[in-house]
Amino acid sequence: MPTGYVNQAAVELARNNSEIFKMAPIGSPSNVYPTDPPRFREIMERTFKYFQRTAALIETLLNDALGLPPGRLHQYNSNRQSDRMIAYRYFKANVETKKMIGSYPHKDPNLFTLLLQDDVGGLEFLRNDQWIPVSPIPHSLVVNVGDVLQVLSNNEFKSVAHRVVSPSEKDRYSCAFGCQIGENKWVEPFAELTSQIKAAPKFKGFYHGEFLQLLGASYKPTLEPNDTFTLMDVVVNNYTLPA
Numbered sequence: 001m002p003t004g005y006v007n008q009a010a011v012e013l014a015r016n017n018s019e020i021f022k023m024a025p026i027g028s029p030s031n032v033y034p035t036d037p038p039r040f041r042e043i044m045e046r047t048f049k050y051f052q053r054t055a056a057l058i059e060t061l062l063n064d065a066l067g068l069p070p071g072r073l074h075q076y077n078s079n080r081q082s083d084r085m086i087a088y089r090y091f092k093a094n095v096e097t098k099k100m101i102g103s104y105p106h107k108d109p110n111l112f113t114l115l116l117q118d119d120v121g122g123l124e125f126l127r128n129d130q131w132i133p134v135s136p137i138p139h140s141l142v143v144n145v146g147d148v149l150q151v152l153s154n155n156e157f158k159s160v161a162h163r164v165v166s167p168s169e170k171d172r173y174s175c176a177f178g179c180q181i182g183e184n185k186w187v188e189p190f191a192e193l194t195s196q197i198k199a200a201p202k203f204k205g206f207y208h209g210e211f212l213q214l215l216g217a218s219y220k221p222t223l224e225p226n227d228t229f230t231l232m233d234v235v236v237n238n239y240t241l242p243a
């Protein structure tokens, strides 16, 4: 997906009821900034740096929680050029145009996502076929485990399906930082969590780019708000090994 500004609500197939500004790491030639408001670029770059520092800390915590040798996750993903920050403005629900879903159900196809949301609400995650609100807590970040971490951790951490319901009263703002890996990266459960402890791997390996292609191909323009299957189960359908 290109960086810069996209009005997703105007893209008929995407149907997400939001506008976004997407940013690659500072200095990346693909970044395009508006000149108005004048401080936009400075503030976005500063925010990006804060997220990068926080992501490095969270990466260490996840590494240690998995019982991996120190720095294992960091070594795996030391090239951080694939990280992306997305600032969202979710438009109010529009009953006439049936724009009621800010972001369609999906799992993040990355290591993890850090999310800063305002006080409006609307983010929900799926548990036991029920959508549970992720209510905003002031001064806090949501940490969302993605598909890549699920595979690397051999199912120890589960990627979570989530969506954003369009707000009813006023627009919602959020900012997400995706800790991502390159398309040429090989993804398979870490040996420290499989062969080295004589545990069976739960997934076969794949190139991340191949996975992203399958994900894109599973996208259906006729997707309905509760049609969670196609966008969410690419890992499970294609890479899970029999028990």
Ligand SMILES: O=C(O)CCC(=O)C(=O)O
Residues within 6 Å of the ligand: 086, 088, 103, 108, 113, 115, 117, 123, 162, 164, 174, 175, 176
């Ligand atoms: O804005 C939100 O609350 C969710 C954003 C999201 O799901 C994403 O960036 O992957």
Ligand SMILES: [Fe+2]
Residues within 6 Å of the ligand: 106, 107, 108, 113, 162
């Ligand atoms: Fe997401």
